[in-house]
Structures are given as structure tokens and as C-alpha cells.
Amino acid sequence: MLFNSFDFAIFLPIVFVLYWFVINRNLKFQNILLLVSSYYFYGSWNWHFLFLLIFSTGLDYFTGLKMADSPNQKIKKFWFWLSVCINLGFLGVFKYYNFFITSFAEALTQVGFQPHYTTLQIILPVGISFYTFHGLSYVIDIYNDRIKPERSFINYSVFVSFFPLLVAGPIERATHLLPQIIKKREFEYDKAVDGLRQILWGLFKKIVIADNCAGFVNQVFTDYQNQSASTLLLGAVFFAFQIYGDFSGYSDIALGTARLFGIELLRNFAFPYFSRDIAEFWRRWHISLSSWFRDYLYIPLGGSMGGVGMKIRNTFIIFLVSGFWHGANWTYIIWGAYNAFLFLPLMLTKKNRKNTDTIAEGKLFPGLRELSEVLITFILVVFGWIFFRSESVSDAFSYIKGIFNLNIFSMPQLSGYYGLLLSIIVLILVEWFQRFKQHGLEVSQMKSKTLRWVTYFCVILLLFFFGGKSETFIYFQF
């Protein structure tokens, strides 16, 4: 069930009404409802994978309890590694088996062997990377004595499977989400209204921006050999907006939906394309994943402590793993390495935390310097996205080579996409003026109710009049 489907438009109000009007007095029933709804939501894709989800949930729940009850460190360690290995094992089989086997065989072929190997016809279970990371963070936190295990299987299952975040995040932490699940929740009018606004803004980004960009981007990336340099550049820029609209749109819908149930999820995007350097970009893009890697990989490796060599090693590890997390393809690994190269100079010169505030604070528009920094960062990010989007590394390099051509100054093939260009301008303007807020449609400061409602009407009409053909969310494949 997609967030931008009519099935979800029916599903959500039903669960909402049951949750607040039928079983609102009983927290346990509310959590059971959330769990059943989440399993229904997940099962509507492929119910077979529900068993995998339930198994993964059960494994982490059980090992969490076992670790807490361990009489000594050795046994605790055993349960910890059992959970980590099985979790990563599932991820490895479903997501990376074919990649490893073909890469290994290709490497052998290079040195003169002719290996015989079999790839598996594997369907990637939706959201496996996300819920595996939920579970991993939970067992790591218990192992490090940061949290106590959750004794209620229902509560723990809701933490892993809560439907707004189940298939594409944000990647939650037990320290943040579990206390909210355990605690009695009260309906808050303002929170619920803002949740709806955030859902609406997410739909705008998904349906108007991402789905429309998809048409142009698919066309350009599929047939990049026959496109002018300017069209290729525009294709890459549109992909930057497609992936932003798609993923941040999804996150907005997820966060907004969770708020309808009185639950606050971790923020995942903070207007990343207004970043002034790559370090700031990574603090604003897919925040829940970046911070996950920071807390569970980068810091345990030593972080930015130690010598230059260690800093370089750790930076590369975190970016390469992050790239690999996205998928079993060398394009993602190169994308990770590319970002590591961009990030390293900032870290080595200790400028990676130069821009921790929001751009142009107290000003309406950015200064020339800030604007140029934003544009340079954006262009660097766009070139990275070319690797992310291309089918293969060689395609990505050919695509980039195609951009560096004299016909970069020609008019791109934009026929039929002027509406999209206008929509992107609207997105940039709205988000610029809302950059201190949580999302683009946080208009609670508007005094006039009529004006607020007119704003909502306008956004809904934009969905109908400028909405593209429905596409699935990009991050579902991860």
C-alpha cells in the first residue's frame, strides 16, 4: 500500500477513528491496533514477507531479553552477536548475495578463471534495510547498557513495525520511539492538524515534484547517448529534485501520519539543498540514517579522534557503507566514495562544523557568498546523484562526459516540462521561506483560518492539476 494511493486514503482514517474514538481509553489495545494495522499495511505488498518481519522482530526481542538477563559478559556477547549475525545474514542474502557472487566471479574471470556460479531469483522484501537497522540499534543499545529491553512483545513489535516508518524510515531509535509507545498518548489538536499539513506537503513533493521529474529523468537517463549536454545536466538536476521530492515527501507523510497518532518520529530532512557545504548537506539529508551510522559505526571506530590516517579511514568506511546500504551495485559504492572525497577536505581542515546554523538567519535572502556556496554544494551533490541514478558505473562516467560538451550552452529539451520547472521554483521558494520550520506547509502562524484553508485547497488542486503519473517511492527498493 503506497502513501500516495487511495487505498491508504481509506486505510488511514479507519485506523485513526478506531484508535482515537473506539479504543482510546486503553493503551494496550491502541498498540495492538497499531501492530495489526502495520502488519496489514506491510502484508498488502507481499504477505509472505510478513513472516520475515515477524521473525526478525522476534529475534531482536528475544535476544534483547537474553542479553539483559545474561549472568556474564560472555553470554551477553553471544546473544548480541547471534542477533547481529542473523540480522545482517538476512540482509546479506536478500540484498547482497547476487552482487557478491557476480562480483567475485567477475574478479576471477579477470585473472583467467572461468567460474561457474548461480545467482538467486530473490525478491527484495520491502523495507528490510530499515527494519533491520531498527532492530540492530535496539540490540546494540541494550548490549552497551544504554537502554533496558522492552518486556512487552506488542510494544517492541510496534517500535519495529509502526506502519508510517516501516518501509522507508525514518530509521528510529529505541531511546526515542519506545518511550512514546509505552506512554499513554493524548490527542493534541495542533499536533494532529500539523500532521495533516505535513502529509499534504509530502504529497505535493511526491506527486507534483518527484512523479513529474521521473518522466523526464527516466527518458534522459535511458537514452543519455542521444541527449545534448544541457539536457543531460538538466536530467541530473531534475533527478536531484526527484529523489528529494520522493524521499523527503515520503518522510513528511510518515512523520505527519505518526503525529496523527500522537507519536513524533525523528526528523529525516531539513531542507538539504540550502546547505552551504557537503558536511552541512549530510547533516540535513536522510538524517536518521546519517546519525545511525555516526552513532553505531563512526563513533565506535574512533570517529574523528586519532590521527589523519584514522580520520580518512573512518570517513571512507562510513560513506562506503552508507553507499552500500542503498543497494548492491557499484554505482552506490562510487557514490559513497565520491561523497567521502568531498567531505574529507572539510574534516581535515576542521571546517566540517562551520555551518551548523540555518542559512541567512535573520535575513530574507542569502548574501552572495552564501548563495554561491549553496549553488556549488548543490552542483557537487547533483554530480553525485548521477552515479546514484545510473545503471552502471560506466554509464555514469559516460553521462558525465556527455555533460562536458560545447552544446552545454544549447537549450535543453524541455518541451512539455515547463509546468514542472514552475513547480520546482514554487518548491524552492516555499521551502526557502519556511526553512526555519519543520516542513514547507507549517502555516500555523497564519491568523486567518480562511487563508489557511485556501492554502490547503490550493495545494490539493496542485496535486490534481500538476500531479504526475503515480510512481512507487524510490527508497522502497532499499
Add this chain to the structure above:
Amino acid sequence: MKKFLLNVLLFSLIFAIFAFFIDFAVNKGLSSMKDYRFQRWNEIKDGKINADILINGNSRAMSHFVPSEFDAVLNYKTYNLGFGGHPFNAQYLKYGYYINYNKKPQLLIQNVDFITLTDIFIIGHEREQILPFVYDDYLQQHLLHFGFSKIELYLPLIRYFGYQQVIKNGMFEFLTLKHYNNKMAVQGFIPEKGNWNPTELNKIENLEFSRDSFTVNLFDKYLSELKNDNIEVVLVNSPVYYKATEKLLDREVMNEFYKKIARKYNFTYLDYTSDSLCFDSTMFVMAVHLNEFGAKKFSHKLAIDLKKMELLKNK
């Protein structure tokens, strides 16, 4: 909590009213637009076609059978109902829609081929053509089986979601801000313009006579209904470029199937896939589609053959 629910309901109600008016405007606009996609459904609904000879089938019917050629040779009123991009189940839907508003024909020419009985159960190709007409009782009853949800069929505007150009065109036409003048059909016929292009043929490796059991049963039921209605039927396999026919793996099975089912109802099956037209690429735009010139030649030939067969009552 109640305040929240009341506000949401009030907002939804206002939006529903608003959506109803937009839906009405878009439907009206599209219905009056000069565009073959909407024109043909409109013509049927107007109930003024009442053809003596009706042509049914897929895109090959739509662009191969020139009604004016049949009119001239047979002196009967002809209309082409061909439903481009859709196999028989959707053609059956369109035929039902036709006879809901028009008198039954005397003769029905049903184009059949290797793809007619395949298992596609959605109206996908040029889906927008049907959107302004979904409130029609007949269509509303049947479209649920063709990939439309109840929400799309009963709630305003929802079905136009993702059809931004169509909504805009409909609104502009309704508000008379712009009048569109796109390709129009003549008696339902839509010619294929252009010259022979072998690209598609080169891409084809093999073709297969595709049959889905549900569609086959429906086809059988359709022929039986036509028989009961005393409508004469000719199944016609219209020309295919010979190199494409060579790629059809089970041509004999297909011909045998159509011959047999025609015989069952005492109807006629005519196979033109070996006709001399099939060896001349200048008659085609692509492997399975005749161009306008080829369509006229073929229609004239078929009309003469039908005349010889004396299937129609003399006027």
C-alpha cells in the same frame, strides 16, 4: 478531538462540492473537445450512429477498416468501433456500450488476430478516453472489471488523478479559453499516417497466438449473443506484413481456432494474412498496421468479397 474531526469533515465536504464542479467542467470540456479519443465515445452515446455494418476489434480494426469504402461498395451505413490497444474483453465492453444507445447492426465484422484473446483486463492504453464517461450506467457497472476502482467510479475528480494534461485541456475547453482541434475519427476510423518503418518488426523475435480461457469463453458468449440477435458475423484476420506472419509460431493453430468457432455459429472466417497486400511494405506503417492507403485498398477488397457473399439483405 471532536473539533478536529468536525473540521476535517467540513473541509472534506467543501472540497467534495468543489471537486464535483471541477469534475463536471472537465467532463463537459472533454466531451465537447475535437479529439478522436472522446469524439468516438460521444458519438456512440448520442445514439445517432445506428450502423448497418459495425466493425469491432483492436487497433488493427480501428485503422484497417475504412467505413466509407464499405458504404460505397455495399451501400450500407458503416461504423468502426475499434478499440486501440485492447484485447477482446474491452472490445466486448465497447460493443455493449454501443448497443445500449444504438440499434443492433445487420452485419458485424470482428477483426481477430493472434492478440485478440489475450489476458489484459485493464483499460490502460489511452485510458483518458473513457474518463468523462464513467458515470454512464452501463460503463459504471462494467468498468470495475477493467482496472477502475469504486472510488474512481463514484467520487468526483479522483479518476483524473495523474492526467494533468487532460484536466487542463478539459477545463480550458469548458471555460472556452482554448479550443483544441486534434486528430478526429471519420465514422470511427482513424487512419495511420506515415510510411513503412521496420523498427518494430526488427524487434520482434517471435509472436504467439495468445489465449486466455476467460477471454475465450467471453468471445464464445459474444458470438452466441450475436447469433441469437440474428446479426450476421464475419471474423476477419486483416493483413499483417508477411515477415511478421513468418514470426508467428502457431499460425495454423490460430486459423483453426477461428475457423472452428466461426463454424460453430455458422459464421464466416476470412483470413487476409496471406493476401497480396501483405507482401507490399508500402501498404504498412509497421508490422501489424496498414497505412491509410493500405487500409483503403484492403477495405475495398473486403467490401467486394462481402458483396459476393451476399450476407446483407438487399436494399
